[in-house]
Amino acid sequence: MQTYERLLDVAADLLGEVGVERISTNLICARASMTPPALYRYFKDKYAVLEALGERLMARQNAVLFSWLDTYAPQGLAALADAVEELMRATATVTEDEPGAVWILRALRAVPQLAHVRVNSHRLVTDRMCDAYAPLLPDMPREVLWRRVRLSIEFGFAVDEMLHEETLIPREEFLRDAALIIRHALTP
Secondary structure, eight states: OHHHHHHHHHHHHHHHHHHHHHOOHHHHHHHHTOOHHHHHTTOSSHHHHHHHHHHHHHHHHHHHHHHHHHHHGGGOHHHHHHTHHHHHHHHHHHHHHSTTHHHHHHHHHHOGGGHHHHHHHHHHHHHHHHHHHGGGOTTSOHHHHHHHHHHHHHHHHHHHHHTTTOOSSOHHHHHHHHHHHHHHHTOO
């Protein structure tokens, strides 16, 4: 497992340098001082590496969200609403701390064979958030709640990407306004 994680770490660093189009298994091998057969024991091609990077990033982001839910859901709807910006900041921190994360996020949206990583992760998170919100919103039909949460998750994903691209909106205002939009979507 140590070699697997090393290959992912090297690939993430390299991805941040060269981007999705230029990264290759040969570049990863050269940077990791490994032979291609060593890499191919773990990954069939560069898309498998990108898939693993996406799954690792999504798992780290999801852990933040699950911890946030565990902390605030027992306190009620108002506590969840008040803490949305905190969740967005914590998610942004995970992304900032992960080498190559912005490119990983872009790949998950742009590369057709990687879309399932994002979609599956977002559906998992949507289900978990619905489980937390449903008892707090007993009058909202489950399908309406699921749809709103799912849209909010996708919006939050876009916000996380935009934090690294949009230079015309100050970061604090960007996070505050994005949290306001999500709070509005998840309250009756």
